[in-house]
Amino acid sequence: xxxxxxxxxxxxxxxxxxxxxxxxxxxxxxxxxxxxxxxxxxxxxxxxxxxxxxxxxxxxxxxxxxxxxxxxxxxxxxxxxxxxxxxxxxxxxxxxxxxxxxxxxxxxxxxxxxxxxxxxxxxxxxxxxxxxxxxxxxxxxxxxxxxxxxxxxxxxxxxxxxxxxxxxxxxxxxxxxxxxxxxxxxxxxxxxxxxxxxxxxxxxxxxxxxxxxxxxxxxxxxxxxxxxxxxxxxxxxxxxxxxxxxxxxxxxxxxxxxxxxxxxxxxxxxxxxxxxxxxxxxxxxxxxxxxxxxxxxxxxxxxxxxxxxxxxxxxxxxxxxxxxxxxxxxxxxxxxxxxxxxxxxxxxxxxxxxxxxxxxxxxxxxxxxxxxxxxxxxxxxxxxxxxxxxxxxxxxxxxxxxxxxxxxxxxxxxxxxxxxxxxxxxxxxxxxxxxxxxxxxxxxxxxxxxxxxxxxxxxxxxxxxxxxxxxxxxxxxxxxxxxxxxxxxxxxxxxxxxxxxxxxxxxxxxxxxxxxxxxxxxxxxx
Numbered sequence: 001x002x003x004x005x006x007x008x009x010x011x012x013x014x015x016x017x018x019x020x021x022x023x024x025x026x027x028x029x030x031x032x033x034x035x036x037x038x039x040x041x042x043x044x045x046x047x048x049x050x051x052x053x054x055x056x057x058x059x060x061x062x063x064x065x066x067x068x069x070x071x072x073x074x075x076x077x078x079x080x081x082x083x084x085x086x087x088x089x090x091x092x093x094x095x096x097x098x099x100x101x102x103x104x105x106x107x108x109x110x111x112x113x114x115x116x117x118x119x120x121x122x123x124x125x126x127x128x129x130x131x132x133x134x135x136x137x138x139x140x141x142x143x144x145x146x147x148x149x150x151x152x153x154x155x156x157x158x159x160x161x162x163x164x165x166x167x168x169x170x171x172x173x174x175x176x177x178x179x180x181x182x183x184x185x186x187x188x189x190x191x192x193x194x195x196x197x198x199x200x201x202x203x204x205x206x207x208x209x210x211x212x213x214x215x216x217x218x219x220x221x222x223x224x225x226x227x228x229x230x231x232x233x234x235x236x237x238x239x240x241x242x243x244x245x246x247x248x249x250x251x252x253x254x255x256x257x258x259x260x261x262x263x264x265x266x267x268x269x270x271x272x273x274x275x276x277x278x279x280x281x282x283x284x285x286x287x288x289x290x291x292x293x294x295x296x297x298x299x300x301x302x303x304x305x306x307x308x309x310x311x312x313x314x315x316x317x318x319x320x321x322x323x324x325x326x327x328x329x330x331x332x333x334x335x336x337x338x339x340x341x342x343x344x345x346x347x348x349x350x351x352x353x354x355x356x357x358x359x360x361x362x363x364x365x366x367x368x369x370x371x372x373x374x375x376x377x378x379x380x381x382x383x384x385x386x387x388x389x390x391x392x393x394x395x396x397x398x399x400x401x402x403x404x405x406x407x408x409x410x411x412x413x414x415x416x417x418x419x420x421x422x423x424x425x426x427x428x429x430x431x432x433x434x435x436x437x438x439x440x441x442x443x444x445x446x447x448x449x450x451x452x453x454x455x456x457x458x459x460x461x462x463x464x465x466x467x468x469x470x471x472x473x474x475x476x477x478x479x480x481x482x483x484x485x486x487x488x489x490x491x492x493x494x495x496x497x498x499x500x501x502x503x504x505x506x507x508x509x510x511x512x513x514x515x516x517x518x519x520x521x522x523x524x525x526x
Contacts, residue, residue, distance in 0.1 A: 124210035191255035273304030409449035
């Protein structure tokens with residue numbers, strides 16, 4: 001509906017008021033009109049009010065509208081006061097209601113969602129702190145900021161509850177790390193030793209700690225929609241904590257950051273505490289590195305500990321129905337049964353070849369025995385290591401990943417030894433039936449993987465081995481460098497050996513035919 005008022009002063013019709021219309025062109029036009037005009041302290045209030053009115057129509061936004069609104073917000077942030085911060089935050093809160101498809105398009109268009117997140121995190125850093133602390137909470141987000149004195153800092157607790165039908169929405173900041181927080185609230189607790197990790201030049205500039213909470217991961221989900229497994233999702237509110245003027249990452253804390261998060265979907269399983277990883281050269285994604293699940297009340301809440309400071313949430317498996325869960329459990333049982341049968345068969349193969357004097361004299365049998373031992377160790381590591389008790393303990397998880405990495409590499413190298421053995425026997429016709437050959441191969445096959453695993457453990461302080469998607473394995477970079485690259489080289493070697501042997505056998509067959517034809521010609525001639 002469009003309305004137009006007559007000016008009581010001039011008797012002239014004023015411009016039509018189309019704010020009640022869902023006309024997207026009207027929205028875009030209004031936003032463009034705001035962006036073309038400068039924003040200063042004098043016109044800040046009317047501009048912020050206009051943006052608030054427009055943001056109430058965010059469900060009708062196009063990608064250009066999201067981008068224009070973010071441009072306006074960025075200009076407003078440096079001018080924010082204690083009075084205007086509520087209007088600005090409410091505008092952002094409304095913009096989060098923009099359809100996810102439009103937010104995806106806006107992110108691809110001009111990284112608008114990423115810029116919006118930056119603005120959200122900047123606001124608690126910019127607002128004036130007239131009192132000890134300030135908080136604000138809306139339906140989709142909340143912020144907090146508190147003064148910090150480095151000499152008297154006793155930790156900090158930021159608690160949030162977005163409310164339910166039975167509980168009221170509220171937010172609190174406590175000036176210590178051991179506050180008794182209401183059981184209905186989520187919280188993040190910073191240890192009192194936090195500032196000990198700051199450099200002297202950074203401590204001089206520290207005056208506050210800023211905090212942000214988000215009701216869900218919608219803004220993050222838009223940025224990494226293609227990186228999340230279909231059966232997992234963030235199942236909690238999100239906390240982000242920042243120390244302004246500290247540019248280096250705050251990592252390897254002596255005392256961990258404690259986080260308590262209620263689950264939003266009680267039917268989800270396998271909680272995993274994660275943080276938002278924006279490492280250079282990689283797509284932003286949720287990572288579990290440096291975070292552990294310290295306790296879990298199924299269907300209720302999860303307690304996390306992390307040794308660094310960033311944005312935190314909880315990733316969980318989400319099964320659409322009970323049948324999917326049963327299928328997953330059935331597949332797990334079948335995998336364990338199949339691996340167990342393979343393990344037994346491999347051990348029987350080793351025993352037969354070792355106790356058979358005839359077989360043990362053959363070089364191929366010795367190579368096969370080593371390959372079987374390597375594969376059996378791989379299956380045993382899988383069966384014993386991929387259980388709940390191992391994936392929940394970080395040290396055990398890393399040990400399992402390292403062992404699996406080692407035995408998989410030894411298995412591939414023994415396959416390469418088998419290929420070399422066939423090549424030497426068929427093509428070179430070399431006397432390989434000597435003890436030195438198997439000794440040299442054993443040193444290489446068992447030694448090279450050990451060197452690779454030791455280097456992988458040494459680099460990045462063992463953090464190349466991680467818990468990923470409920471499995472203990474290598475992280476992305478280490479996987480490519482320490483596993484995929486060696487395996488690719490081995491496979492290329494095996495394929496080369498195969499074609500050389502096949503070519504040689506084919507040549508021998510042709511030579512036999514040629515000799516046979518020559519003999520036949522001689523016989524006819526005689």
